[in-house]
Amino acid sequence: MDVQSRSVDTWTWRKMLKLKALIRPHVQCRVGNRLNVNFLHDHWHNIGVLCDKLSNREVSMLRIKHEDSVASALNKVRWPRGRHVTEMVERCRNNMPTLNSCDDVVRWNGTNNFKSSNIWNTIRDRGHTPPWYKVKGNV
Template sequence: MTSHVWSILNSRKSLWVKWIHAHKLKGRRNFWDVSLKAGSTWGWRKLLQLREVIRPHIKYLIGDGCTTSAWFNNWTSIGPLCKYITYRDITRAGLCLDATVNDVLANGRWKWPVAWFDLLPVLINVTPPVLRPSVSDVITWYDNNGKDSGFFAYSTWETIQFRKPVVPWVDIVWFAHSIPRHSFHVWLIMREKLKTQDKMKQWDVSGSTNFNLLCCSLCKRGPNSHQHLFFECNVSLQIWSLVRPLMGFHAVPNRWSDITSTLLWTSKPNLAKTIIAKLLIAASAYYLWQEQNSRLFSPKKDRLLNCVMLLCLLSG
């Protein structure tokens, strides 16, 4: 989506960009103050909603000042001037909303009223640029460190993506030798996002369903949950008892939190034994979830022990 905005701003030679300028912008130089109308298409609405995310990273380097909007483009050290100067102030001063940087300069000085500096002291920091008649204005992309990184898919994504702190269990889920579908399943377990019966109970707003009748399809002893399935259920405990010796986890309890804590504090995460342990835990949890779903929704049952025995043989 950002690349589409970049094409619009740079007037890339394409039929779509020409159509946008003709029918959406309707000849206007400025993309940043286009209003979002109720009947806008999904794509155009998303492009306009993206503006506030990418605007701080798109900066204009002034050459002749003939293509950069004086009010709406990000070319000053304080950002777009429209954040400080209202439309009414601009028109009252006899200036045009479509004015370029070149239009508001005369002999190296600003054309706007001197009174603005008293009303808006922040304008004192805006130094008049030195115009170069033979050089065109240039649009650049700045990363989070304020560096001109150029507009590329990778650098752009690294700049605008939403980031959270790295979770401590990341190496338990994602590692070089992991099986993707097993790792994804472990990731769901770590975030408690599997559709277990205790989660489903929270969804029933009307209360028309009697969730007290639900029970674990493996042990038939009450509703299942993440804690129950991995590995506190009687059936899953049997699986854990088979797998645990292969990993050297003889003293580790059958609770998921204890298992992951043991892996988390392993001093040598790249050791072959540790990698095998992570593979076995991920595979056991994956097939355990598959088996409980199979017992709920299909006639095929009792495949779990066969899968686990196969895992034991392979790891042995």
């Protein structure tokens, strides 16, 4: 369930929501005890963010709430059997990471090296290179 901007929202809030969409693909979760990672909205599964992969029908079929952590969702999920199973649900079920006692960890692009300069270089639009970029003495 993504947050939509409204006309009454502040400029700062609207800009933050736009950045969220740009940054989201780069934030990944390493699952440990599964208590602090959201089942549908965090990138913890190797197929990606599940709310982007599963249809509303598939989410409903699994009986998972949007606010469920991975741990709570897996405790109550009912994996469908037979002809009702979609390919995406099957891929989701067959590729679950193993549970361990460590805390869940949120990482930037799969590394613990979170720097604002890395984020800027990843999300900014570089545009085209101007023909004068190699001009001598240009600072």
